[in-house]
Amino acid sequence: MKLKLKRMILILFVLLLLPLLASCQREANKGAEDAAKKVEITDIKGRSVVLEKKPEKIVSLSPTNTEIVFALGAGKKLVGVTSFCDYPEEAKSVEVIGDFENPNIEMIKKVNPDVVLAGGYIQEDIIEALEGLDIPVISTEASDIDSIFDSIAMIGKLVGAEANAEEIINNMHKSIDNIKSKVGGKDRPKVFYLVWKDPIFTVGQGTFINEIIQIAGGRNIAEETQGWSKYSPEELIKQNPDILIASYHATDEGMRKEDFEKDDFFQKLECVKKGNIHIMSDDNIVARPGPRIVDAICEMAKVLHSDAF
Structure with a gap:
């Protein structure tokens, strides 16, 4: 009789415990789900x-x-x-x-x-x-x-959207590698990139535009400077770049090739005298560090090494 009573008490205890265990499990599952949702x-x-x-x-x-x-x-x-x-x-x-x-x-x-x-x-x-x-x-x-x-x-x-991000990054890498393969081994023309005309501002180490020039097969004459910086007109003449590349919005009014050819200072540069000037087709592709940076690299590479494309 005592054995039966003990067995009944045990069964009753289990029956009472099961809802509690189920509740704990639900709370644990909910906690795991909430943790999984966190970013x-x-x-x-x-x-x-x-x-x-x-x-x-x-x-x-x-x-x-x-x-x-x-x-x-x-x-x-x-x-x-x-x-x-x-x-x-x-x-x-x-x-x-x-x-x-x-x-x-x-x-x-x-x-x-x-x-x-x-x-x-x-x-x-x-x-x-x-x-x-x-x-x-x-x-x-x-x-x-x-x-x-x-x-x-x-x-x-x-x-x-991790998969989309991976695809975008992989495609960018492929495009960059393709450009590198076309310009690799070629002479690297000296480039000056004009961000702003007056006073003269350019880009140096620690900027993605400096890397764009390098990947495109050029050598930035201002690569020893740091970041986005003011550049000496005298140093620009001394460095004598092979080509001048500029943002269209290097002035409030916008810059065109003929504006450089008529400018009292810039017409002193040999590259300007020879007409070796390129205005980027879209400032945004070179100024915004996003997926379209590949378009900027491609455009610059075609300017510096047209025979490779």
């Missing part, structure tokens, strides 16, 4: 940003980030962009929340984003202000070619 990103500045889930509403504070999001097929997630975000065409239909240097904090709060993609070091104050409002911010603006790939992979992970 952890280490951004371009080395900051770790954790989101509870993949974002559905994104604000982009730079044209580059906007281009990358669209290239990944996630353009519909954008709820805010800057007035400079003009590519692709669909970007023009997204609500504008200010310009690159002065995005409107109140407008960003209004669209209630899950995350904001910031545009690099120039936006430090904006990043700090947004984080003070508990709005997650990820900085992705690249400074060199390798970090362009990192930015694409980072945003791909953020929006759940």
Whole structure:
């Protein structure tokens, strides 16, 4: 009789315990699911940003980030962009929340984003202000070619488009390798890249444009300088570049080949006298560190080594 009683108590205990165990299992499963939904990103500045889930509403504070999001097929997630975000065409239909240097904090709060993609070091104050409002911010603006790939992979992970990101990166690598194979072994003409005309600004080490020149088969005469820097007119004449390559918007009015040929200073350069001047067809492909950087490399390579294409 005692044995039967013990057995009944044990059965009753098990029956009472089962719902508790099931509840614990559900909580454990829910915890695992929640953890799986979280997205952890280490951004371009080395900051770790954790989101509870993949974002559905994104604000982009730079044209580059906007281009990358669209290239990944996630353009519909954008709820805010800057007035400079003009590519692709669909970007023009997204609500504008200010310009690159002065995005409107109140407008960003209004669209209630899950995350904001910031545009690099120039936006430090904006990043700090947004984080003070508990709005997650990820900085992705690249400074060199390798970090362009990192930015694409980072945003791909953020929006759940890792496969698309990998495909874009692989295609970029193939295009770059193809260009390298065509210009490899050829003499490297001396290049001066004009960012701004007055005062003269150019690019040196630590910039993706310096790398573009190198990959395209040229030698940047300003490669010893650091970053985006002012350049001495006297040094420019002394270095005597073989070709002058310029952004169209090297002045507010825009620059054309004939403008250099008529300019009192630039007409002193041998390359200008010979007409060895190239104005980039689109400043944005060379100024925005995103997928279209390959187009800039290709264009420059064709200018420097037309016989190879």
